[in-house]
Amino acid sequence: MIPTFNFILILFLFVCAIAAITIRDLLSAVLVLGAYSFFMCLLWAQMTAVDVAFTEASVSAGIGTVLFIGAVSRTERRSKD
Amino acid sequence: MFESLLHHYNYWMFIGLMMIGFYAMMAKKNLIKKIIGMNIFQSAIILFFISTSVKGGGVTVPILEHPEGAQGGFVDVMKYANPLPHVLMLTAIVVMVATLGVALAVVMMIYKRYHTLEEDEIALIRRKQGLKC
Numbered sequence: 001m002i003p004t005f006n007f008i009l010i011l012f013l014f015v016c017a018i019a020a021i022t023i024r025d026l027l028s029a030v031l032v033l034g035a036y037s038f039f040m041c042l043l044w045a046q047m048t049a050v051d052v053a054f055t056e057a058s059v060s061a062g063i064g065t066v067l068f069i070g071a072v073s074r075t076e077r078r079s080k081d
Numbered sequence: 082m083f084e085s086l087l088h089h090y091n092y093w094m095f096i097g098l099m100m101i102g103f104y105a106m107m108a109k110k111n112l113i114k115k116i117i118g119m120n121i122f123q124s125a126i127i128l129f130f131i132s133t134s135v136k137g138g139g140v141t142v143p144i145l146e147h148p149e150g151a152q153g154g155f156v157d158v159m160k161y162a163n164p165l166p167h168v169l170m171l172t173a174i175v176v177m178v179a180t181l182g183v184a185l186a187v188v189m190m191i192y193k194r195y196h197t198l199e200e201d202e203i204a205l206i207r208r209k210q211g212l213k214c
């Protein structure tokens with residue numbers, strides 16, 4: 001069966017994934033994607049994969065979000081869909 | 082039936098997240114949105130591989146508890162999670178960030194040339210210039 005904490009994390013994951021692709025403001029979408037990466041990292045720490053979890057937290061939720069914010073601030077922030 | 086579906090819940094969440102990312106890659110017109118979809122897609126696949134390393138109750142992180150006194154040189158593997166998918170997916174995370182950086186660089190070059198990030202507007206500009214799109 002699904003443990004309760006994992007279930008809450010999976011719920012947050014789906015909410016963040018759907019929000020990241022539906023929000024029209026690109027900067028907000030990118031920050032929601034960072035939250036998605038961080039929930040994914042918590043889920044992996046729960047699955048006893050701590051090495052993967054801290055790599056994800058530093059590399060994907062950290063550097064990935066910084067790269068995205070840099071790209072969005074150099075291009076445009078509005079999106080049509 | 083329902084019980085066996087729920088037992089493999091990692092398959093369902095993997096497929097759901099992967100399809101969300103795939104939808105964003107295919108259906109969204111904005112190029113940054115496509116890259117966000119690619120990121121969701123890749124981390125869903127990594128989540129699937131990590132979830133295959135999970136064992137039943139009482140399993141800890143794959144770090145040896147008593148390295149010098151592991152009973153006669155044997156290690157009880159049922160006490161630790163399987164470390165092989167962890168190692169493989171560490172590489173995949175690094176590759177994920179590398180593809181993200183290259184994709185964002187390409188998107189910035191496209192913006193420099195066409196001053197827009199919408200796919201249909203880029204196609205319109207290229208058609209006006211008489212190029213293929």
